[in-house]
Amino acid sequence: MVLQALLNGLVEASVIVLAAMGLSLIYGVKKFPNFAHGDMMTIGAYTAFYFSSTLRAGIIVGLVASMVFLAILAVVFEFLIFSRLEGRGPVPSLIASVGLALILQNAIRVAFGTGQLTYGIPLPDSWFSNVVDPLTGQQVWINPLQGIVPLVFAFVVVLIITFILQYTKLGKAMRATADNPDLARVTGINVGVVRYVTWALAGALAASGGVMLGFRVNGIQPLLGSSILLLVFAAVILGGIGSPYGAMLGALVIAIAENLFFPFAVLTNTPLEFVLIVPFGIMLLVLLLRPQGLAGRPLGFDLPPLRAELRKLVESVARTWRHLRG
């Protein structure tokens, strides 16, 4: 069961990493957490559904079309909303992204209804390996559509993104803008264009993540993307805000930790729904102990140690108490 959990974790990580890289790119360049990212994934999954089931164009066309559509949509969001909130700190953009999330999620409910839909691809038989899990004595298995496809797809996309960020001029401009927009501008980088490109890239990544998530759970519904948003945030924060490589590592750690919870829950008789505590607990620990994440460099803000804060708190309570006693 542990081996099986590791394998499932790897598959889940490949879905999360697609979303997390996009979220991390936006967090890095635009400096705000995009709460609409989960619903952008859902829109991607439904666009692919529309092309493959309603227009009968096939799922490959659906995947490509949804990535293109979401890239355009994300650019429109930046043009209409987020470019106008530039320079007002993270909170106005955050609130606008919440509004956007409400609009997207409910637009899907209006357009496609609230029920579960499927891509209409018959589920192939699972592949059973010869490796036997020592805990349960069952063979380790993986489904080609639910497991292999997301895994391979995410691997290829990660390679492409790494190449873009590391070796192209565009990627260097994006990293420079994320690092210091003012400095990037005086070096001659068109920061505005970089922001649009970042949104387009993040939109395409979100769309592909949504489609792969649809494959993995074998069905799509209006809460598909927003239900894993907390996991994606956990991965991004664990990896370090604005660091796509960190997001890859974070996604891997979060997904495997989450899947290792299941054998633990079965052994200790814990309800399986408590699984959400694992990624959230990891996220909170990282925020408290290492807010720059695993891969990130120290952030520009100062965080006093927890112990000093607690001591101050106890002192202030004691002071109030003495005051009350006279």
Added chain:
Amino acid sequence: MVEVTGVIADLASFGALVGIFAMLALALNLQWGKTGLFNAGIAGFWGLGAYVASMITTNPVPTALARPGHWGIDQAAFPAVFGVSTSFSMAIVVAAITAAVLAFFIAIPTMRLRADYFAIATLGFAEIVMNVFVKNLPGITGGVEGIAGVPRPFEFGSEIWKTNLSYFLLVALILVLVFFLLERMVRSPWGRVLQAVREDEDAAQALGKDTFSLKLQSFVFGAGIMGLSGAFFAFWLRGVSPPPNSFTAADTFAVWVIVIIGGSGNNRGVIVGAFVVPFLEYFSVRAKDWFQLGEPLASQIFYFRLIAIGVVLIVLILWRPQGIFPEPKHVARRPRWVVGR
């Protein structure tokens, strides 16, 4: 007569919901409007208050095969004063205190985080409290079924009084008390320091103010009011049910919409803003009958309501971030002992 009774009952029910949301908005206005704390976990404190109040005002239901069961208190144990069971006053107080205690323990580790991280952390906490614990502890919280049959404080007397009017008046009274208490608090030296913390925490710290403790006080007090509002919501609904029916992130952001429409930092504006969300809710329920809507639109109008909230949020943030009623500028009155002009 039946017509009039029905209209009054309807309006009173709507008014009570406005009052419940106004309490939430006042609490958020203390946390965000005055102190600058981005609380995205309102649904958690609100829901906790509602569940605690429901458990105190209902008899325990043991777990059986077909029903999850929940904790409760034997209602006969509460003495009745003037025909009203004291379990209600008990429920209101305990709900507020429980939410405040939860807020205290959440705040200790997360209070030091920047606004955007704090938002993610509080959102996650609300999710854990409502979706993980409350939903999956049948036998304590009623599991996915929630708690039904929660009574309202004054269910006796004449028909008009019994329906919704008395409840509306009670909520209005509590709202007025909360409003004046908060107005008094934010105009006191304590409230002024909170505004200083919001504007520039480092500067406030440099002046010797214990900003961590101040933010903690504001957060805990606000969460207490949210718990209070949750108790009144449970009475209003005559029960509680877990997400996705109630206490979701959409509720949290509905309160945010109220504060942003009304004007963050302005308590009066926020109460005006509190009409918007219940009105949309009321409108989406009634529109079907009013306009004789056909089937696809009749069930979709609930989603159009949420789309409208999202559009309002974005439009306000873009063009009027200070809200309809901006924060009033308080200038200290000239002390009487100052001589001269």
